[in-house]
Amino acid sequence: MRNYYLFEGRAGRSEFWYFILFWIIFYLIVILLDNTLGLNFIDISRLPYSQYIPLANIYEKVGLLTFMYRPVTLLPSLSVMTRRLHDTGKSGWWCILCVTPLIFLLIFFLAKKSDDCDNKFGEVPAS
Numbered sequence: 001m002r003n004y005y006l007f008e009g010r011a012g013r014s015e016f017w018y019f020i021l022f023w024i025i026f027y028l029i030v031i032l033l034d035n036t037l038g039l040n041f042i043d044i045s046r047l048p049y050s051q052y053i054p055l056a057n058i059y060e061k062v063g064l065l066t067f068m069y070r071p072v073t074l075l076p077s078l079s080v081m082t083r084r085l086h087d088t089g090k091s092g093w094w095c096i097l098c099v100t101p102l103i104f105l106l107i108f109f110l111a112k113k114s115d116d117c118d119n120k121f122g123e124v125p126a127s
Contacts, residue, residue, distance in 0.1 A: 005075065007092060011083035012114055012125040019080045027069055034063025042067050086121035087114045
């Protein structure tokens with residue numbers, strides 16, 4: 001998270017996947033907190049474009065913490081995703097695929113082996 005605002009440079013596979021792991025762990029903790037405290041009062045199934053919110057298919061009502069988690073973590077998520085794409089030699093603009101049905105292509109790029117040598121986005125990141 002210390003590089004949450006950096007969109008330049010490269011991020012290795014381990015940095016990216018550890019970010020994803022901790023993002024998921026904290027997301028589950030936030031959901032648990034909302035459920036434990038009984039703060040589930042936002043009906044996301046009634047929001048505009050709710051069909052595009054994956055959580056709306058699982059829960060009808062969420063708490064404020066759960067509802068705000070994704071927007072708060074958007075910048076760090078895009079940052080690490082952009083740097084990971086740079087590590088594979090791709091432009092950060094490929095992040096746009098995360099809002100399309102072609103998200104599986106993006107996942108392929110993110111899971112792909114890093115470039116072994118320096119590329120136009122920077123030096124090989126330290127493991």
